[in-house]
Amino acid sequence: PDVPLSSPLDERAQNVVLLASEGQNDALFSRVRDLLPQEVAGDRLVGLNRRWRVYRYQAGNLYRKHLDGAWPASGARRGPEGREEYVYDAHGGGTRSRYTFIVYLNDDFEGGETTFFVPRPRAEGTLEARPVRPRVGCATVFPHGDTGVPLLHEGSQVRTGTKYLLRTDVVYAAPEDSSAMKEARRLRGLARQLGGLGGKELAEEALGGVPSRGEGAGGTKRGKKPQAARSTLKTNKFREKQEARLAKDDAGGAKGAKHAKGKRAPNQDGRG
Numbered sequence: 001p002d003v004p005l006s007s008p009l010d011e012r013a014q015n016v017v018l019l020a021s022e023g024q025n026d027a028l029f030s031r032v033r034d035l036l037p038q039e040v041a042g043d044r045l046v047g048l049n050r051r052w053r054v055y056r057y058q059a060g061n062l063y064r065k066h067l068d069g070a071w072p073a074s075g076a077r078r079g080p081e082g083r084e085e086y087v088y089d090a091h092g093g094g095t096r097s098r099y100t101f102i103v104y105l106n107d108d109f110e111g112g113e114t115t116f117f118v119p120r121p122r123a124e125g126t127l128e129a130r131p132v133r134p135r136v137g138c139a140t141v142f143p144h145g146d147t148g149v150p151l152l153h154e155g156s157q158v159r160t161g162t163k164y165l166l167r168t169d170v171v172y173a174a175p176e177d178s179s180a181m182k183e184a185r186r187l188r189g190l191a192r193q194l195g196g197l198g199g200k201e202l203a204e205e206a207l208g209g210v211p212s213r214g215e216g217a218g219g220t221k222r223g224k225k226p227q228a229a230r231s232t233l234k235t236n237k238f239r240e241k242q243e244a245r246l247a248k249d250d251a252g253g254a255k256g257a258k259h260a261k262g263k264r265a266p267n268q269d270g271r272g
Helices: 022-036 178-195 199-206 227-260
Strands: 016-021 043-048 049-058 065-067 075-078 082-086 096-106 114-119 125-130 137-145 152-155 157-161 165-173
Touching: 022 043, 043 096
Parallel strands: none
Antiparallel strands: 016 049, 043 165, 049 165, 065 152, 075 082, 096 137, 096 165, 114 125, 114 152
16 A cells, blocks of 8 residues: 555655554554544544654655555564564454554655645536645644545655654554454455465455455555456466365265275264
């Protein structure tokens, strides 16, 4: 997600991704908790994503028009050597972000507005720009992914000076008995079963094209085939491999049947 529609590399902002500590993340969340929607479509507010992205825009840099995608809540776990390792989805599909959360770290520059493009009143089919001027310590929060109407926006060009900002996400959790949680558990189970047949990617196709890692509901990855074409291709491969495995199982079953001829079938509880 979060990929501009077009952007020459020499114009792009520079950025670094870091995993904030729980203390840092909780301190920031405590300042804004009461200002955020406590529930969205049945999902409850749980915090901010620890996956922080810090951007630097120098003079001439911009982030072209794009839509932000949704993310799971990231975290860390102890690896086999005792060191903490980054975990992309720390809650096994139980969380997802609903809003982009931007904090402006300075304002001693010119340009660099966060500009939203919204339908122009009484002018169907046209958009108008609504710029937000950064102020140090202030935050801009807006919906992304499949929450409400995702907003087309850009980080407008910095004319002079250097702009810094922190971007993360507002994260919500689905109820334990929700269809989203059940689907996530079902996906993980099927991924384990498929194993050698292609793992998670094929499981996603079998369950109806659940977005792959890094692809939020509101974002796509540049350079990939259209979703319909990818879905058809993956589904065909999935079917071919399934048919091959079934044919192999059938052959093995026929061979075993010769040895079993004349033997009594076991009872349902496993006893002979």
